[in-house]
Amino acid sequence: MPEKNEDRRIQRTRKLLQDALLALILEKGYEDVTVQDVIDRANVGRSTFYAHFQDKESLFLSEFETMRTLFERHLLSQPATDTSPWSLSLVIFKHAQDNLQLYTALAGKQGGSLALTHLQTYLSALLRTHLKQQSTKKDNPPVPPEILAHYLVSAFMSLLTWWLDNNRPYSAERMNEMFRQLTQPGVESILQ
Amino acid sequence: MPEKNEDRRIQRTRKLLQDALLALILEKGYEDVTVQDVIDRANVGRSTFYAHFQDKESLFLSEFETMRTLFERHLLSQPATDTSPWSLSLVIFKHAQDNLQLYTALAGKQGGSLALTHLQTYLSALLRTHLKQQSTKKDNPPVPPEILAHYLVSAFMSLLTWWLDNNRPYSAERMNEMFRQLTQPGVESILQ
DNA sequence: ACGTTATCGAACATAATGTTTTATAACGTT
C-alpha cells in the first residue's frame, strides 16, 4: 500500500485553478468571476474544485499566500541594508515589478478589497518587526504608534496600487523616492 | 386628473429602505446583507424594493449620495477660513462626528470597499478644486500632482477609517492635528 | 367620494453555489 502517494496531479490542478483565477481577475475583476468561470478556464471538474478549495475566496487567499511566500523568500535573499520603512518599501516595489501579474491581480483595482485588507494587516506586522529596534524616543508622541503604522502602510499602499493601476510610468526606485519624500519628513518630525 | 401627485409614501418607503440597510450594515457588514434582509427589516414588499432601486448596490449608493449632499450643505455653511487641505479635512472629521452612524456604515470596515472607492474619487476632485488657486510653484515637481492628490486623500481616509473603526478615542480636532503633522511637512517640501 | 398609483404578496424564471455519486483515468508501488 503506497503510503506517500504524492500525486503530481494535485499540485498541477491547484496551479491550474490559481492561474485561471489570476487571468480572470485581470479580465473582469474579482467580483465578477464565478466558480464556473474558473473551472471552465482551468478545464477542471466542479467537484474537483471543491475538493481543493472551500470556495472562491479560499482560492483567492491561496494566491495571496503564494505572493507572501515569494516575497519573504525574496526579502531574506536581499542584503540587509537598514531597517527603515523606506528600504523595506523599496524591496516591495521591486518585488512587485518582478511579479507584475500576480501583484496587479491581487492589489490592483481589479483585485477587490480582500487582498488589500490582508496586505494592510501583513505589512503592518512587518513594519512593526522592522521598527522594533528604534524604540520610541519620545515618551508621549503626538501621534500614537498604532496610528503612525496604519498611516504609513496606507500611504505606501496608495502609491503601490496607483502604480500598478496606471501601467507603472515610473521606475520602482522613483516611486520609492516619492514615497520617501512624502512621508519621511512627517514621520521623523514625530519620532524626533 | 392629478398631475403632480407627490405621494409622501414614496419618500417614506425610500427612507425605510435606506435606514434598514444602514442598520443591517452595522450589524453584519454590507457583503452579508441580502435584499431579503433589507425588505424584511423595512417591512416593504419585494416588488416595491425593485420599484425604487435597481439592486442592493443602488440603494447603497443612494446612501452615499445622502452623505455627500449633507456634507456639501455643511461645507457651504462653514465660514471659509483657508483653502488648505488640512482645513478641509477638519471639516470632514467634524461632519463625520455629527453623522456618526452614516459615516461608520459607509466608510467603516463594515461598509465594504464600494463607498471607499467613491469617497476616494469624490475627495480627490474636491481637493483639486480646493487647491486650484495655489498653482504649482515648481515647474518639475519631484512628485506629480496626480500622485500627490492620491496620496493625500488616501492618507486622510486611512486616519478617518481608523478613527471610525476604533470608537474614536480622540477628538476630531486631535485627529486632524495628527493628519497635519504626518502629511504637511512632506507635502510642503514638495510644493516648496 | 373619486380616480390614481404606490404597495403588497405570491408566483415565477434564472443563475450561482455547494454536495453527492459513479465511472474513469492517472498515479505510485511492487
Added chain:
DNA sequence: AACGTTATAAAACATTATGTTCGATAACGT
C-alpha cells in the same frame, strides 16, 4: 507490466438569492 489506490470528471441534485410579473388592496391627492 500489473496492481491497488486515489484524484478527477460529469451529471444530478438541493439550496439560496436575485430580479420580474401580475392582480388585489390600500393610501394618496383632488
